[in-house]
Amino acid sequence: MLEGKDLACVRGERTLFNHLNFSLQEGELLLVQGANGSGKTSLLRLVCGLMAPEFGEVLWRGEKIGAVRESYHAEMAYFGHAPAVKEDLSAFENLDFACRLAGIPVSRDEVKGALGHLGLGHCLNLPAKSLSQGQRRRVALSRLLLAKARLWILDEPLTALDQAALKLVQSLLGEHLRQGGMALLTTHQPVMIPGIAPKILDLSA
Amino acid sequence: MNMTQTVMVLLRRELMLAMRRRGDVLTVLFFFVIVASLFPLGVGPDPKLLRLMGGGVVWVSALLAAMLSLGRMFASDYADGTLEQLILTPTPPVVWITGKMLAHWLVSGVPLILVAPVLGVQFGLSNEALGVLVFSLLLGTPVLSLIGAIGAALTLGLRGGGVLVSLLVLPLYIPVLIFGAGAVDGAMSGLGAEAHLSLLGGILILAFMLTPWAVSAALRISIE
């Protein structure tokens, strides 16, 4: 499904990685590991198409992602360092606009359900500026539930979350994978998902 | 989901955000009024001179005010990650970029057009010239948002971005200034404003067709 072929990434004067290969099939989890500055975030941005690789290519269903941009983006959800939550909008408005702009009309109940799933049911109408950093990240994560994407690309999804939320996110990941989804993620914490052995891609090597 | 829908959703979101940050919109408007009011204090109250200068002064003030508001166009979306998410939607970037530029014009261009007649009266413009002033702003201010978007996109996240954007964008604004102020001049002197206005319209069409592509490229460059 998703393949990286002979990828190279150069930032400034440094070659972050070179000759990098990976592949991801339905139901698989790929953990990207490496020291700070080894290019984890760059790899994720490259895979989702925010950045062009210096060399090599990323394939989705056997085609270059640049060539199938629309269908690729429709099936992919990205969660980056910044949660993409507007302070001046409420949790509901944030998710509602985000989904509509992504071309997925959602009802108020669906949004409520997704927020409830992440333990934020009571925050529906609160402006995001009154939410804590961890709560904002959970609002952003609930977007993943609404987007119903096959491929999740998550950059440090577990930072700034408390124990309960950590468990919750891991169980969401497990559910997503069991339904045939795919996930590519970077994290500093260990990821424990029963029944799933993650593939590891180590950039420091 | 079709493209007009995307643009409409984006517009609704941008207007809602602007409503919740009314202060920013009003700041630009006051800036416009203050800059235009400084000129008589600088050159003296001679009505003949002011009538002669009126169109040009209002236009220069509009240019500066439009430039001041450019920072808001992409900066907050860039900072909080919304811009990345927009790029990763299936919608072609030029579509939502057009929506963004339209929203910017509605929020920072239209208020200028509404206030401009008051400033024109202060400078003693004739009724006909006031009409032409409003019409020229109606054709010209969208161009300011369109061209300005390129500068705003290129300077995303740079230190000193605000000053830099003026250096990049103001030279490109010159044709709009010339034809806009020229139209008011033409109306005042009785030479007619049609030629100026149609050239301004031509520039608007050209900018509308070309700038979304340039902005799309610029955002890609800045976000990498």
Next chain:
Amino acid sequence: MINRFNKYKYSSPATFYGLAGRLIPWFYGAAALFCMAGLYIGLVLAPTDFQQSEAYRIIFIHVPAAWMSMFIYVVMAFWAALGLAFNTRMSFMMASALAPTGAMLTFVSLWTGALWGKPTWGAWWVWDARLTSELILFFLYLGFMALQAAIDDPRRADRAGALIALVGVVNVPIIYFSVRWWNTLHQGASVSMTKAPSMASIMLVGMLVMALAAWMYTIAAALSRARCIILERERNAQWVAQMLEAEA
């Protein structure tokens, strides 16, 4: 390892660096020769103009500088477009290498324009269409350089600069047209510098020779600046180490 990033051998910085190093002295030499010849024609051989006396001799600097300043901007945009289209790093470096020389020549043409204007029009600065356009061109150069200077990441600096150069070159004709329009409307000074003196053919020859000198100088300066940029950017590359060791 670096080699696989270079799609085209001759656009590779290493090849360019050596080639440019060998060419630069020739271009400087040619520039000096043309300049001496041009100055001899312009200052010594060319007769006194019956209208403007000796002041017209400024055009031997002014006109070539003005030509060159406009031409360099177009060439810069050409390299920028090439870089954006084919992702060749050398093209971006050439665009950045040309800008300071272009800005310098634009300034020269403004300066000499002012010095020519004072005795001819009686004012240091006249809002003449050509001078005004040249001033705007100067701003465009400054904008390009300021943008590149503000960006730390060389890749982004290259591309952002290239885009603004392209936007600029699309706008230049529109700006020039609008400024001329504005100028005729306000009946400002419409005397143009090139047609003012009744051009004797020797004057034309002098101007062309000076223009050639400006060409040669621009090429030499741009090439040597490009070499500096390459050295800064590629200092981690194998070939730089080998070259420096060979020289030491």
Next chain:
Amino acid sequence: MNWHSWSEFFYMGGYALYVWGSFGVTAILVAGEILLLRSHRQKALELALNTVKYGKVKNDENET
């Protein structure tokens, strides 16, 4: 030959300030650019030599 004496040449029919002002400033600017280029080259060479001797400078931790 258009001139009868050096002083006449330098006098430029009364336009000396303008003519020599133009040629002089241009010469200064060109010479200045050449000097700047030379120092730029010197700096670039020193930078490259330093890199070659002491290896890559790895101080940037930005991951983006």
